[in-house]
Amino acid sequence: MAEREVVVVTGASGGIGRAVVREFAKHGAAVGLIARGRAGLEAAAREVSDLGGTACQYEADVADFDAVRSAAAVIEERLGPIDVWINNAMTTVFAFFDDVAPEEYERATRVTYLGTVWGTKVALERMLPRDRGTIVQVGSALAYRGIPLQAPYCGAKHAIKGFQESLRCELRHRRSRVHITMVQLPGLNTPQFSHCLSRMPRHPMPVPPIFEPEVAARAVHWAAHHRRRELYVGFPTAYTIIGNKLAPWIAERYLARTAVDGQQTDQPVHRDRPANLFEPLDEERDEGAHGIFDGSAHPRSEQAWLSRHRIGSGLGAAALLGAAGATLIRRLA
Numbered sequence: 001m002a003e004r005e006v007v008v009v010t011g012a013s014g015g016i017g018r019a020v021v022r023e024f025a026k027h028g029a030a031v032g033l034i035a036r037g038r039a040g041l042e043a044a045a046r047e048v049s050d051l052g053g054t055a056c057q058y059e060a061d062v063a064d065f066d067a068v069r070s071a072a073a074v075i076e077e078r079l080g081p082i083d084v085w086i087n088n089a090m091t092t093v094f095a096f097f098d099d100v101a102p103e104e105y106e107r108a109t110r111v112t113y114l115g116t117v118w119g120t121k122v123a124l125e126r127m128l129p130r131d132r133g134t135i136v137q138v139g140s141a142l143a144y145r146g147i148p149l150q151a152p153y154c155g156a157k158h159a160i161k162g163f164q165e166s167l168r169c170e171l172r173h174r175r176s177r178v179h180i181t182m183v184q185l186p187g188l189n190t191p192q193f194s195h196c197l198s199r200m201p202r203h204p205m206p207v208p209p210i211f212e213p214e215v216a217a218r219a220v221h222w223a224a225h226h227r228r229r230e231l232y233v234g235f236p237t238a239y240t241i242i243g244n245k246l247a248p249w250i251a252e253r254y255l256a257r258t259a260v261d262g263q264q265t266d267q268p269v270h271r272d273r274p275a276n277l278f279e280p281l282d283e284e285r286d287e288g289a290h291g292i293f294d295g296s297a298h299p300r301s302e303q304a305w306l307s308r309h310r311i312g313s314g315l316g317a318a319a320l321l322g323a324a325g326a327t328l329i330r331r332l333a
Contacts, residue, residue: 004054006079007224008032008072010062010119011089013040013280015190016138018289019217020086025053027221032075032082033057034068035089036280043286054079062089062115063107065122072122081130084224085123087116087160088138090192091277092153094263095199104197105152107277112156117163120180127178134224137164137182138216141232141240144184145251147207147259149200168229181223184241185216186234189297191287197275202264209236210297213289 007024011017013035024031025048033048033055035041041057048055056078060067076082090112093100120135127133142150143157164182171178187206190213198204211234219233232238244251274281281287290297 005029005083007084008075008082009086010034012044013037014287015192015289016213016216017088018044019213020220022047023217023221025051028052030054030079034060034071036061039286063110065118068118069122082126084134086136087119089115091196093197094149094204097151099199108152109156113159116160131177133178135180136220136224139182139184141184141237144241145244147255149263179227181228183219183223183231184237186211186236188213188216189291189293191291193291195276195281197277199271200264203267203269205263205265207262210293212297212299
């Protein structure tokens, strides 16, 4: 019988991280869970056990390097050497840039960007001497194309992509067998839109079309076991990234016209609603993996399947890009 896989997931208590935890647990992995919220961590640990895996939970703020390093030490002591490390933890502020306070922008950057850097550094401390292991960065189409109301998040995801490219070069130079990859995701139905700080008059929402977090989880699991440098998930991700490379001015004008209203529902939200930017909101309440958009979220992505199998994905993306480009030009005319 093969040894069980040991996986670490940051931001494991909810959203994408929670769905990723379930996906690995279904495959019998031992899963180290890192997050701030106690209730979500405890619920995630129970789900791992129920699905046939083994869990080790650790409350830590990924913006604190020493806390992440301590978490890794405890997880390896209890579960064994880490095979896969998944950097997923994030937070953000939904607002126009000039409405974001400096300390808020800094905090979102520390969690989303530096949390990924610290997680990667801690994972490499263990993986490099063993010359094996995989690090998965949970990315976004917004790592390539910034959109309004999400400057902290877009800036962090762009930074992660640049950091990733630098590190990949270094690993190649050292002929290391440690693999690092980035999964670029579309809009997902996660609780972040209900608990991240918002300065908008109406409730935040993902950019449609919206996908369920299990779509992301399956892609992350696949990426952890195949040596692909990058994986696009969802046709919206593919045409956003490719379209921005070919005609960024079209994307910019289209987003300027549509993306502010397109990221808000018709429901009002109070500017002082509780937010998880500085403190977790799920100390006593488990939010789970899904947000409030189950009614409109897609449970699967045909593009993600094509991308994993590399069957016609290039032709499909090119055709879709051409159609999307023609549509955008008509709307901007």
